[in-house]
Amino acid sequence: MDVADREDLTLLERAHERFCAGEPVESDVRPWVLTSWERSRHLGVVSYHMPPVYDSDVDLHGRLAQAATPVLDELEARLSGIKVAVVLGDEHARVLQRRVGEPALLRGLDDNQVLPGFEFSEQAIGTNGLGTALAERRPVLVWGREHYPDSMSGLVCAGSPIRDPISGRVEGVLNLACLDKFADPAMLGVAVNATDRIEECLLEQISQREQAMLRAFLEARRRGGEVGAVTAQPIDRAGPILSHDRLRLLEKATELISAGQAVVAVVPLSGGRTATLVSRVIENLAGTRGIAVEAILTDGSFWHVTSGSRGDHGDASTTRRGPLARAATPVPVHQPPTAEPAIAAGPASTVSAPRVPESPLTAAPLPGAPVSDTAADRWLLAVGEPGVGRLAVKARERLSLIWEAGSRVGTSLEVTRTAQELAEVAVPRFADFVAVDLPDPVLRGDEPGVLDAGLRRIALATTLRNFDLEDVGALTHPPPTTPQGRCLADGRSVLEAELDTTFWWTPQDPERGRRVREQGIHSLMVVPMRARDVTLGVASFYRSRRMGAFEEDDLTLAEELVGRAAVCIDNARRFTREHTMAVTLQRSLLPRGLPEQDALDVAWRYLPAEAGVGGDWFDVIPLPGARVALVVGDVxxxxxxxxxxxxxxxxxxxxxxxxxxPPDELLAHLDDLVTRIDNEESTRDGPETHECEAVTGATCLYAIYDPVTGACTMARAGHVGPAVVHPDGTVTYPDVPVSPPLGLGGHPFETTELRLPEGSQLVLYTDGLIEDRHRDLQAGLDELQGALEGAAGRTPEETCQAVIDTTLPPHPSDDIALLVARTRKLSPSKVAHWDVLPDPAAVASVRTECGAQLQAWGLEDIGYTTELILSELITNAIKYGTPPITVRLLHSRSLTCEVSDGSSTSPHLRRAATTDEGGRGLFLVAQFAQRWGTRYNPRGKVIWAEQPLHDGAAAATMDDTPADTLLAQFDDLTL
Structure with a gap:
């Protein structure tokens, strides 16, 4: 019968059977349980057979059992009558003790060999409360069929690892077990609380050992005759011992304790003084080995430990807890000569320092070490265990590494640079090889998305030669069974203290496994980079033979380092996204290309600031009459x-x-617009009011170049002035009157007119090109002038590049817009001009001369249309305008007809009714011309109309009516 058809099985049971049968398992199993099943299967565990693994050498009464016994006694009393069993295991998941339990439960535990000495690691039996809590290194609740062995499917187990409070290393595991029908998820909280109390007992063991060693040492000194009265203040004949000197001495004492042997060291102090530290090996009555560190000042000053009012050395000073027992209050000591040293207590006492006749506590100094004039003037500085001392040294090194990471990681808002800073901080002090892998979307500033798409290696640092698992830039797809794959799947750190390269590397990449073994890589940590509860990627830490294996404390430190870097990377990612959005918006608002025109050869550059986009812009705008407007602005x-x-x-x-x-009027209108925008922002209601900024501070330069006359008219509102490169190569800065920035009501704006010879280059730019916090305005103008000198023979494109290469700051803090325009002039042969008498009869003669000119230009095909347009415009000027009346034809990319008169009255286009005798002239002009309009000058107005040229001909006429027919109809209307 198919497994899916068996209705008596629960979803979890069916999932377990599907998994064991090699079928896919989806959402019916918790992710970490599925990961544990995969580990179990990969380790060769079978669910239907649980072979007993017994170790006869397990220490059932060791340090962990001693610390846990009072807690288990209390827990047993509390759980009396409750159908729950308590199991204590060591770091290898071997059972040390089993407490409580009702008969049915005990039979189940006996059947599964849950007895002292039997092992329940994942490697031995698969997923279970003891082994999985150790493998996951966190509290776990394994429910029924989540157990990998079939025989344990009727149990519910709550396992919690027990850690050494000093080293953080997992020392064992506490597991509560019951039958599934009596299970309660609250049992996991009970297990966690019990492990917390066991860890407190482990800490108390360390404190008790230190206290015993201190008492033994002081007792030895007392027996040696070194008894002194208690004093409330230090006796410092050469001055007080400063607080930073005390810290320096205690720091060095910690190092000596961690060394675990008798040595002598000299420590420089403030004021030119020095102290000699002498470390001695001691043992307490229980045989625990420790180190005592004494200090001697060269000037004879000394401290000693407070002995208490009862004269009993050790009572008052040994109440403080580890990891180091320190002397509390200085005491003077007199030491009579003796021939035999009497250090430590008990038959197993150890003294490694040489014997000298002066004092039972005098150690021979190292060569060159200063010795006090009164060698007996010494004080006890610290007592501790070498292991605890090494932990203290490690703790100081870790704090130093965290401090360094805080100052070195996250110095910029660049994702790759931040990742590289993390790798460089950790190598070589913490690891031999560090790699950071992130998905491509994070590099672009997006959310990480689905991590299954692969990770990109963006940073690495190593002390190993010829060793790189993947180069920077490589795309990797970590298999689910690898530490990186497990880290991504669970979102939790993975510690492989003793790395088995054959387990997760060799099947996928034998060559990689070979390189790992050759380099001696033996320990690994993989830490997820998480920010805002989102996994951004992973950081991998490797150690070779040069360093010891990673421990739990190392994992905590790595998580701290990676956590800080992850926040910085997430900030950099979000900045990248916002910067990209702003740049995209800005690029979409800037011109994507330059319009076609014959007046100027134009080139441009636009460079956004590194810190964020700004409001610089430029534009090239073709105007009627072959003219071109150049605009540069800055918000x-x-x-x-x-x-x-x-x-x-x-x-x-x-x-x-x-x-x-004209430029001054355009800037006046723009100034009014900016003022209205500022007023709207200041009066806007709602929470966004404080987020909006005023536009005040916007600047603009507007210039119009006429290729017929070579005149350039310009005005500027708060903007930097232009530069002109003359045909002979000289560079000038024209004196263009400057008006206040836009939005300040600074109009009327002033204009100036320049005459630019053909071949001149007009250079417009924003202030980011010539000014920053490291360079003043004049220095920037001088650099720009140097870059422009000799640009007469260059193209505008070459001039742009020369300016950028010379004046661009290393790290632009503002946007840069640069516009270079080389002037052209329209040939006189392309311009035709006539003066018109204010007489309707003159229209025919002008029309005839226009037709002849068009024929000379080869534009006969548009002759009738042009004559029609000119006839209407001249007739209107004669009828409604005032002398003088002139006609001008411009032949460039289009044919422009201009009729000017001395009146400022503007014509208006309207649609005439069927009964109207007039009013159709401008309508016909608008239909035949591509565009038409009116501009004003100091002497009146100009009405113009443009016709596009397509291979020498105009566009098709309206309704495909023959031009001569339309012209005849037009004549009837106008006459």
């Missing part, structure tokens, strides 16, 4: 608001340019 500030404001101002300039306004 003060950075970010999306500045970019959006820039887009609004650029759009406004484009719209105002359609009206063909």
């Amino acid at each position: 003060v500030g950075h970010g999306l608001h500045a970019a959006a404001t820039m887009g609004r101002l650029r759009t406004a300039v484009l719209n105002f340019s359609v009206l063909d306004l």
Whole structure:
């Protein structure tokens, strides 16, 4: 019968059977349980057979059992009458003790060999409360069929690892077990609370050993005749011992204790003094080996431990807890000569220092070490165990590493640089090889998305030669069974204290496994980079033979380092995303290409700031009459608001340019617009009020170049002035009157007119090119002038590149917009001009001369259309305008007809009714011309109309009506 059809099985049971049968298991199993099953299967464990693994050498009464016994006694009393069993295991998941339990439960435990000495590691039997809690290194609740062995499917186990409070190493595990029908998830909390109390007992053991060693040492000194009265203050004949000197001495004493042997060291102190530290090996009555460190000042000053009012050395000073017992209050000591040393207590006492006749506590100094004039003037500085001393040294080194990481990691808002800083901090002090892998979306500033798509190696640091698992930039896909795959799947750190390369590397990549073994890689930690509860990637730490295996404390330190780096990387990622969004917005608002025109050869550069986009913009706008407008502007500030404001101002300039306004009038309209925008922002209601910024501070330069006359008219509002490169190569900064920035009501704006010879280069730019916090304005202008000198023979593109190469700051703090335009002039042969008498009869003669000119230009195909347009425009000027009246034809990329008169009255296009005798002239002009309009000058107005040229001909006429027919109809209307 198929497994899926067996209705008597629960979902978990069916999932377990599917897994054992090699079928896929999806959402019916908790992720960490599924990972444990995969480990069990990979280790060769079978669910239907649980072979007993017994170790006769297990220490059932060791340090862990002694610390746990009072806690288990209390727990047994509390659980009396409750159908729960308590099992204590060591670091290898071997049972040390079993307490409580009702008969049915005890029979189940006996059947599964849950007895002292039997092992329940995952490697031996698979997923279970003891072994899985050790493998996961965290409290676990294994429910029924989540057990990998079939025989344990009727149990529910709550396992919690027990850690050494000093080293953080897992010393054992406490497991509560019951039948599934009596299970309660609260039992996991009971197990965790019990392990906390066991860890407190382990800490008390260390404190008790230190106290015993201190008492033994002081007793030895007392028996040697070194008895002195207690004093309340230090006796420092050469001055007080400063607080930082005390810390320096205690730090060195910790190192001597961690060395575990008798040595002599000299410590420099403030004021030119020194102290000689002498460490001695001692043992307490229980045989625990320790180190006592005494200090001697060269000037004879000394401390000693407080002995208490009862004269009993050790009572008052030994109440403080480890890891180091320190002397509390200095005491003077007199030491009579003796021939035999009397250090330590008990038959197993050990003294490694040489015997000298002066004093039972005098050690021979190292060569060159200063010795006090009164060698008996010494004090007890610290007593401790070498192992605890090494832990203290490690703790100091770890704190130093964390401090260094805080100052070195996250110095920029770049993802790759931050990752590289993390790797470089950890190597070589903490690991031999560190690699950081992130998914590609994080590098682009996006959310990490699905990590199954692979990780990109973006940073590594190593002390190993010719060893790189993947190069920087390589894309990896960690299999689920590898530590990296498990870390990504569970979102938790993975510690492989003793790395088995054949387990997770060789099957996928034998060559990689070979390289790992050759380099002596033996220990690994993989830590997830998490920020805001999102896994951004992983950091892998490897150690070779040069360093010892990773421990639990190392994992805690790695998580601290990676956690800090993850926050920095997430900030950099979000900055990258916002910067990309702002740059994208800004790029979309800037011109994507330059329009076609014949007046100027133009090149440009736009460089956003490193810290964020700003509001710089530029534009090239073709105007009627073959003229071109050049615009450069800057909105003060950075970010999306500045970019959006820039887009609004650029759009406004484009719209105002359609009206063909002179530069001063256009800036006046733009100034009014900025003022209205500022007023809207200041009066806006809602929570976004404080997030908006005023536009005040925007600047703009607007210039119009006429290729017929070579005149360039410009005005500027708070913007930096232009530079002109003359045909002979000289560079000048024209004196263009500067008006206040936009939005301050600074109009009327002043204009100036320049005459630019053909071949001149007009250079417009924003202040980011010439000014930053490391360079003043004048220095920037001098650099720009140096870059422009000799640019007469260059193209605008070459000039742009020369300017950027010379003046660009190393790290631009502001946007840079640069526009270089080389002037052209329209050939006189492309311009035709006529003066018209204010007489309707003159229209025919002008039309005839126009037709002849068009024939000379090879534009006969548009002759009738052009004559129609000119006839209407001249007739209107004669009828409604004032003298002088002139006609001008411009032949460039299009044919432009211009009729000017001395009146400022503007014509208006309207649709005439069927009964109207007139009003159709401008309508016909608008239909035949591509565009038409009016511009004003100091002497009146100009009405113009443009016709596109396509291979020498105009576009098709309206309704495909023959031009001569339309012209005849037009003549009837106008006459």
